[in-house]
Structures are given as structure tokens and as C-alpha cells.
Amino acid sequence: MKRLATLAAIAAAVLFPFLVTSPYYLHLVVVIAIFSIVTMGLDIVFGYTGEVSLGHAALFGVGAYTAGVLAFQFGLGFWIAIPCAIVVALAFGALLALPALRVTGPYLAMVTLAFGTIVAILINEMTFLTNGPLGISLSKPLFADVREQLPFLEMSRPRLRDVEYYYVVMASFALVVLVINRLLASRFGRAFEALRDSPIASDCMGVSVYRHKVLAFVLSAGFAGFAGVLFAYSEQYIAPNNFSFELSIQFLLAVTMGGRKSRVGPVLGAAIVVYLPNLLADIGQFRAVAGSIAAVAVLSGGWRMIKLPEERLRTLVPVLLCLGFFVFSLLLEKITDYKLTVFGLMILFMVYYLPEGIWGFVRTGLAGFVSAPAPIAARGDDANVWSATAPRVAEGRALLEVKHITMQFGGLKALDNIDLTVMPGTIHGLIGPNGSGKSTMMNVLTGIYTPTAGAVAFEGQDIQGQTPSAIAGAGIARTFQNVQLFGELSLLQNIMVGLNHFYRGGVADVALATPRARREEAAARLRAASLLRFVGLEALAHEEARNLPYGKQRLLEIARALALDPKLLLLDEPAAGLTAPDIKELIAIIHKIRDHGITLILIEHHMDVVMTLSDTVTVLDFGQKIAEGKPAEVQADAKVIAAYLGGSHAEAA
Ligand code: ADP
Ligand code: MG
Numbered sequence: 078m079k080r081l082a083t084l085a086a087i088a089a090a091v092l093f094p095f096l097v098t099s100p101y102y103l104h105l106v107v108v109i110a111i112f113s114i115v116t117m118g119l120d121i122v123f124g125y126t127g128e129v130s131l132g133h134a135a136l137f138g139v140g141a142y143t144a145g146v147l148a149f150q151f152g153l154g155f156w157i158a159i160p161c162a163i164v165v166a167l168a169f170g171a172l173l174a175l176p177a178l179r180v181t182g183p184y185l186a187m188v189t190l191a192f193g194t195i196v197a198i199l200i201n202e203m204t205f206l207t208n209g210p211l212g213i214s215l216s217k218p219l220f221a222d223v224r225e226q227l228p229f230l231e232m233s234r235p236r237l238r239d240v241e242y243y244y245v246v247m248a249s250f251a252l253v254v255l256v257i258n259r260l261l262a263s264r265f266g267r268a269f270e271a272l273r274d275s276p277i278a279s280d281c282m283g284v285s286v287y288r289h290k291v292l293a294f295v296l297s298a299g300f301a302g303f304a305g306v307l308f309a310y311s312e313q314y315i316a317p318n319n320f321s322f323e324l325s326i327q328f329l330l331a332v333t334m335g336g337r338k339s340r341v342g343p344v345l346g347a348a349i350v351v352y353l354p355n356l357l358a359d360i361g362q363f364r365a366v367a368g369s370i371a372a373v374a375v376l377s378g379g380w381r382m383i384k385l386p387e388e389r390l391r392t393l394v395p396v397l398l399c400l401g402f403f404v405f406s407l408l409l410e411k412i413t414d415y416k417l418t419v420f421g422l423m424i425l426f427m428v429y430y431l432p433e434g435i436w437g438f439v440r441t442g443l444a445g446f447v448s449a450p451a452p453i454a455a456r457g458d459d460a461n462v463w464s465a466t467a468p469r470v471a472e473g474r475a476l477l478e479v480k481h482i483t484m485q486f487g488g489l490k491a492l493d494n495i496d497l498t499v500m501p502g503t504i505h506g507l508i509g510p511n512g513s514g515k516s517t518m519m520n521v522l523t524g525i526y527t528p529t530a531g532a533v534a535f536e537g538q539d540i541q542g543q544t545p546s547a548i549a550g551a552g553i554a555r556t557f558q559n560v561q562l563f564g565e566l567s568l569l570q571n572i573m574v575g576l577n578h579f580y581r582g583g584v585a586d587v588a589l590a591t592p593r594a595r596r597e598e599a600a601a602r603l604r605a606a607s608l609l610r611f612v613g614l615e616a617l618a619h620e621e622a623r624n625l626p627y628g629k630q631r632l633l634e635i636a637r638a639l640a641l642d643p644k645l646l647l648l649d650e651p652a653a654g655l656t657a658p659d660i661k662e663l664i665a666i667i668h669k670i671r672d673h674g675i676t677l678i679l680i681e682h683h684m685d686v687v688m689t690l691s692d693t694v695t696v697l698d699f700g701q702k703i704a705e706g707k708p709a710e711v712q713a714d715a716k717v718i719a720a721y722l723g724g725s726h727a728e729a730a
Contacts, residue, residue, distance in 0.1 A: 090247050094240045103243055104311070109344075109351045110250040111307045116331045116343035117257055118300030123329065124337030125261065125269035126293045132173065132189030133328045135196035136298045138320025140166050140305020145213035145315050146206055155218040158306045166302020167295055174294035178287055181276070185294070193322050200317040212316030215309055217242045246307050253300060254340055256588045260296065263587040263598065264577050269293050270338075271563040271574045278561035281523055282575045283549035283641060296584070334427050336434025345435055357419060360409065367406035374399035377439050385441070395430040395438070474537070476501040476645060476676050477522070482531035484517050484700075491517040492528070493700040499645070499693075504667070504677045506691030506708070508684075510720065513697040515680045516558050519647050522678075523555050524548040535645070550578060554643035556634040558650050558680075564623030568614055568633055571622050572605035575640030579604070608636040612666060628655040635666065639675075646670065647678045652686050664690065688712065696720075 094103060119133050143165045144158035169192075177188040200207050207213065219238050260266055272279040272286045279286050309315050327350045335346025356363050378396035382389050431438050479497035483490060491514045499505045507515050520526040522533060524545040533541040540548050554575075563571050579601055586594040609615040612632040617625065622633060631651055638646055648667075652660050660683065667690055671677060681687045687694060688708040696704040696711060698720040704711050711717055 087251070090251075094243055100236070100239060103239055105351065105355070107243055107246045107311050108308075109348045110246050111304050111311060112328070112331070112347035112351055113344040114250060114253045114304040114307070115301050116328055116335070116347045117253060117340055118297040118304075119328050120332050120337060120339075120343045121257070121261070121269065121293050122297045123332050124339075124342075125266065125273065126290050127273040128178070128290060128294065129183070129186040129329070130189045130294065130297070131186055131322070131325045131329070132192040132196075133297075133301050134320045134322065134324035135189075135193040136166050136169060136301035137305045137308065137324070138196055138200065138315075138317075139169055140302030141309040141315050141320065142200060142207055142213075142305070143302070144306040144309040145208075145215060148215045149208060149213045150206065155306070155310055158309075159303065162302045162306045163299050166305070167299045169302075170295040170298025171291070173298075174291040178290045178294070189325075190322075193325055197317055197321060200320070207317075210317060212314055213309075214314045216313055217310050218245075242311065246311065249303070249307060253303070257300075258340065259587050259590055260584070263594070264573065264580050264601075265289070265292065265584065265587060267563075267566060267570050267574050268577065270566055271571075274563040274565055275561040277525065277545075278557065278563065279574070280545035281525075281549050281555055282577065282637065283546050284574055284577045285544065285546040288546075292584070330424065332434075334423070334431075334434055336436030336438070336440070339436050339440070342434050342436035353420070360406075363409075364403075364406045367403040371399045371403035381438075381441065391430075395426075398426060398430065474501070475499060476536060477678075478534040479518075479522070480532045480534070482518075482521060482533065483529045484514070484521055484526060485529040490700045492521065492697075494531075495697070495700075495702050497695060497702075499676060499678060501644075501676050502671070502674060503692040504671055504679055504690050506687040506694035507678055507680045507697065508682075508687055508694060509697035512699075514700040515697055516649055517700075518697070519555060519649055519678075519680070522548075522647060523553060549641060552642070552644035553647065554638035554641040554645070555647035556631070556638055556649055556651060558653070560627070560630045560634055562622040562625075562630055562633060562637075564621065566622060567619045568609060568622055568625070569602070569605050569618040571633060572608050572637050572640050573601050575637040576601045576605060578641065605640065608640055609633075611639070611669075612636040613662065628659045631655065632659075632663070632666070635670075639670065643675060645676045645678070647680075649680045650682060651679070652681055652683045660686065 093106065097103065115133055115137055119130060122128050122130050140162040143162035144155070147153040147158050147161060173188055173192055174185065177185045201210055203209070217238050219234075219241065261269070268279065268284045268289045271282075271284060272289055276286045279289075308319075312319075331346030331350045332343050333346070334349055335344065336342025356366055374396045378392050378399075381392045385392070427434070433441075475498045477497070477499040479495060482492050482495045482497075484492040493514075495514075495518070497505075497518075507518065509515055517526065521528045524540070524543055524547070527542060531541075532539060535548075535551060535553065538551070540551060540553075543551075563574060566574070580597050582591065582594040582597055585591075606615060606618060609618055612635060614625075614629060614633060614636070617629070622630065625633060631654070635648070635651065651667075652663055655663060664686060667677065667679070679687060679690060691708050693706065694704075694708050694711045695702060696714075696717050703720055704714045704717045706714075
């Protein structure tokens with residue numbers, strides 16, 4: 078189905094200049110394709126990582142002006158402009174993203190907003206370079222040099238030039254779609270989605286949120302720069318006001334309206350943004366389009382209502398509104414008076430009724446047509462799960478040594494001068510009443526919190542002060558008390574995020590689909606499938622993680638943590654919310670993990686679980702260590718009984 082649609086689109090694009098001879102429409106399609114390159118790139122940042130950029134028009138302008146300046150000042154042409162503009166845009170992207178994404182919050186939006194303003198002013202003022210407000214003229218490259226009228230299709234020289242350029246833009250567009258598809262299907266795309274769903278879990282899986290956000294933005298800037306060159310040569314004239322702040326807003330609107338996280342959505346959005354001004358100038362056309370939209374809405378909405386009866390009302394409203402819009406278009410006399418109103422109404426409508434954009438809406442209806450992903454053949458034996466077997470650590474030396482850790486939140490000492498030694502190959506229980514500081518300890522160990530005082534050594538190396546992703550890379554994996562899955566990724570993809578460390582190929586490998594990139598992806602898939610099998614979830618491999626029942630989510634989190642090949646695995650209340658049979662399974666899984674040489678720290682409220690599993694138990698109370706020893710000793714400790722097991726147990730004892 079998908080392949081068929083792609084082939085049809087390619088055929089239509091190839092035949093278009095022969096079917097439609099009007100230069101106006103040829104140019105329109107070219108501009109839509111160019112804008113689509115920007116919006117698809119912007120979608121990586123906005124749709125996937127969830128950051129807002131208000132500077133894409135400026136990056137687009139940087140690309141266009143690189144081409145313009147090269148032609149104007151140095152007489153250099155199209156083919157030189159492309160790599161130069163991409164490099165310049167990538168550099169500007171890095172310049173913006175590196176400082177802005179260090180902190181979370183709306184900083185990228187603010188920085189890119191400032192950038193947009195500065196670029197507009199600089200292009201205007203730096204007359205010696207950019208020719209200022211007068212702009213720069215260029216001329217389209219001509220590839221086939223023919224002197225006469227072409228014998229076929231009666232193509233004149235200017236027409237030939239336009240058609241040639243059309244194919245250049247279309248080929249560029251196809252190339253960009255291919256590269257973006259590959260990137261987003263790779264570990265990079267998974268990382269982009271994962272970090273939006275749960276930044277903490279991403280970092281703790283060794284997928285640095287910061288680095289991947291920067292990467293997403295820089296890539297996106299590169300695409301905008303590329304589109305800029307295409308635009309400069311398509312218009313054959315550029316001026317500063319082509320790249321205003323408004324255009325940045327339009328790019329964002331295009332992605333939102335068309336539908337995030339797809340290729341179709343941003344293209345649809347770009348078509349709307351480019352075409353709407355023309356449409357609003359011509360009432361006849363406007364009616365025709367409003368009519369077709371209404372027809373599509375009725376058809377797809379009807380289908381959706383049959384497929385998803387529980388969403389009947391949510392579907393009906395937008396369909397009715399589309400119909401209403403058509404009626405409104407019939408009543409309108411002079412549409413130009415209502416230009417802004419129509420635009421505003423469309424945006425409101427989108428925000429209220431189509432939060433997933435047009436394509437998001439249509440796609441859910443189409444879900445039945447799209448074939449399910451192919452099942453993966455998981456290797457039956459556990460060998461593949463442990464293929465890289467956790468490197469054994471020298472026996473006799475502590476794997477983890479925590480010294481005098483204090484963690485203060487304002488006046489509260491969540492951890493007060495705690496020492497903790499974990500020997501390799503053991504299961505170390507960490508217990509204590511609610512609020513005693515157990516989870517805080519995990520957050521300190523994994524670098525989420527920087528302790529107020531004290532030191533943490535892992536395999537003799539000081540890890541305190543390192544970033545969570547560096548600590549994960551060193552071999553400490555964890556699960557979370559409040560489950561932190563990547564909700565919109567499938568189970569298989571969740572685990573593959575944990576396998577990020579396993580890849581050697583970079584962005585270029587992925588973009589070119591080198592044998593190494595394919596090999597690594599296939600191996601990672603197989604490994605992930607085996608891990609899923611290990612926790613008994615392989616039947617649900619392609620389900621979205623957020624649809625799993627709670628107990629299964631916890632098991633998935635353990636499998637994902639194991640994907641890191643950790644030496645030390647921290648489990649924060651893994652049995653919470655699990656049913657009795659699930660707990661049994663969990664205990665078996667924990668035993669297996671330990672048998673493979675992985676050391677565990679286990680926080681748990683189910684006493685029976687901790688006591689049967691642990692070699693050593695540490696008890697915290699109000700941030701202080703009140704007891705430590707073998708499970709039996711700890712259980713008999715008067716202080717523990719008093720503080721932790723509560724009055725009734727104390728009496729019973
Ligand atoms: P538990 O042993 O139940 O896992 P926690 O480690 O979650 O306990 O919490 C220990 C104490 O530290 C609690 O009083 C909690 O309110 C406090 N605390 C934990 N995280 C923070 C934070 N980020 N800011 C302020 N207080 C915190
Ligand atoms: Mg806790």
C-alpha cells in the first residue's frame with residue numbers, strides 16, 4: 078500500500094511538467110517542494126524532539142544568501158553553492174543549539190527568535206556582502222545546452238530551463254525524504270522520540286538528551302540551508318524580506334497543520350502555506366478546494382467512525398466543520414476581505430479538533446489498510462541476550478563504594494552521611510519506610526542528583542559529578558519507581574534505545590544505509606527481540622509501550638535496562654503493582670540476571686521478595702542508615718522492627 082502510493086507519487090512528479098504546461102503551476106510545485114524540505118527538517122526538531130524553533134526562516138535565508146553571495150561576489154554557481162550553504166547552515170545550527178539546549182525550557186525558541194531578527198538586520202545592513210535591500214539576482218543553471226527549440230514537446234529554452242530545474246528540485250526532495258526516513262528509522266530517530274517521552278530515562282539509557290537535541294537541530298538546520306539554495310535559484314532573485322520572522326511562523330504552522338512526525342504531514346502543511354494565499358485570492362478555486370476538503374473529510378471521517386466507534390463524536394465535529402466551511406465558502410462574495418479571518422479560523426480549528434494535524438487524523442482512519450510490521454524471529458535461546466555477557470568484575474573488590482553521601486533538599490537531609498558498599502555478583506537489598514531516601518540514593522548513584530557531600534566510586538573510578546548518560550555508559554543501568562517508558566515507541570523500540578551504546582555507525586552511515594548500518598540495526602533488533610523474550614513480552618513487540626498494563630511495563634523497563642549490558646543494575650520497587658504470579662516471574666528473572674554476573678541493588682517493599690533474594694540488606698530511615706547485614710540479622714534487629722516494620726510487628730516479635 079505504502080509502496081504503491083510512493084510509486085504513484087513518483088510517477089506523477091515525473092509526468093507533471095508534460096501534463097501541466099502552465100509555468101505558474103510548475104513554479105508552485107517547485108516552491109512547495111522546497112518549503113517541504115524545510116518543514117520536514119523542522120519536524121525533526123519540533124515533532125520528534127518537541128523543541129520549538131523560531132529561526133528556520135533565518136536558516137533558510139542563510140542558505141539562500143550563501144548561494145546569492147557566492148554568485149554575486151565570486152561568480153560561483155549552483156553546485157558549489159549547495160555544499161557551502163549546507164555547511165554554513167550546519168555551523169549556524171550548532172552555534173545556536175550548543176548553548177541554548179544546555180538547559181531545559183524555552184531557550185531554543187528564544188535564541189532562534191533572536192537569531193531570526195539578527196539575520197534579517199544583518200542581511201539588510203551588510204551591503205558590501207549581500208547587496209542590502211536591493212537583493213541579489215541569480216539565474217537558474219542550464220544543464221542541457223540546446224540552441225534551438227527542442228523537437229519534442231515544443232519546449233522553448235526558458236521552458237526547458239524551468240523543467241530541468243523542476244527535476245533538480247524534485248530529485249532533491251526525494252533525496253531528502255529518503256535521508257530523513259532513514260535517520261528517523263534509525264537509532265537517532267528513536268533517540269529523538271525517546272528523549273521527548275522521558276528525558277530522564279533517555280539519559281539513564283546512555284542516550285544523552287543534550288547531544289541528541291543538538292544533533293536534531295543541526296541536521297534540521299542543514300536541510301533548511303539546502304532548501305535555501307534551491308529557493309534562491311528557483312526565484313532567481315532574493316531579498317532580505319523573503320526570510321522574515323513570519324515565514325518561521327508559517328513553517329511551524331505547516332508542521333502543526335499537516336501533522337507532526339511524518340513526511341506527509343509537513344508536505345501537506347507546506348502546500349497549504351504556499352497555496353493558501355493564492356487560494357484566498359480566487360473565490361472559485363477556494364470553493365473548489367473547500368468542496369474537495371469537505372468530500373475527503375466526509376469519506377475519511379465516515380470510515381473512521383466505522384473503525385473507531387468510541388471516537389464517533391470526536392470525528393463528527395471536524396467533519397461537520399469541514400462541511401460548514403464549504404457552505405461558508407459558497408456564501409462568501411469577496412474572499413480577500415476575510416483572508417486573515419479564514420487563516421485564524423483554520424488555526425483555531427486545528428488546535429481544537431485536529432491536535433495531530435490533518436495527516437494525523439487521516440492516518441488513524443487508514444490504520445486498517447497498513448499492513449502490520451513483520452514479526453521478528455527471536456532466537457529461542459537466551460544466548461543472544463547475554464551475547465556480550467556482563468564483564469565480570471574482579472572478585473573481592475567492591476563494585477560500588479559510596480562514602481559519606483549527604484543529599485540535602487533545602488532544610489531536609491534526604492540522605493545523611495551514608496556509606497554503602499556493594500560487592501560484585503551480589504544482590505543488595507535497600508529497604509526503609511516511605512520517604513527514607515531510597516530513591517534519592519538511586520538518583521545520586523545514576524547522576525540525576527549531585528550530592529551535597531560525599532563520593533561515589535564505581536569499579537574504583539570516581540563517578541560522582543558525571544552526567545547520567547556517562548554513568549550509564551560506565552555500566553550502571555536502572556529502572557524507575559514511577560515507570561519511565563518511551564510511551565509512543567513500541568516495546569521493541571524501547572529496548573533498542575537501550576542498545577544505543579552498541580552502534581558504531583554515525584549519521585553518515587545511516588543516511589547512506591551502509592552495510593555496517595544495516596548490519597548493526599539487524600543485530601540490535603534481534604538482540605532486542607531476545608531481551609523481550611527474556612521477560613516474556615515478545616508477543617507484544619510492536620505494541621506501543623503506553624498501552625501495556627502496569628506490571629508488564631515494569632518488566633519492559635527491566636529488559637530495557639538489561640540492553641545496556643550493565644555491570645550494576647538498580648531496581649526501584651520492581652514488584653510494586655505486580656500480581657502474585659507476576660512477582661514469581663520477576664523473582665525468577667532477577668535470579669537469572671544475577672546468575673549472569675550482573676550485580677543488583679534492589680529497592681523493594683515486598684519483604685518476602687527482598688528477604689529471599691538479597692545477600693545483604695541495608696535499611697534506611699529518615700535518610701540515615703540504621704542497619705545492615707544478612708537478611709535474617711536485619712529482620713531480627715530491634716531498631717529495624719521499631720522503625721520499619723511498625724508497631725504491630727514489634728509487638729508480635
Ligand atoms: P523513598 O525512600 O520513599 O524512595 P525518596 O528518596 O523518594 O524516598 O525521598 C526521600 C525524601 O527526600 C522525601 O522526604 C522526599 O520528599 C525528599 N525528596 C526527594 N526528592 C526530592 C526533590 N527533588 N526535592 C525535594 N525533596 C525531595
Ligand atoms: Mg522511592
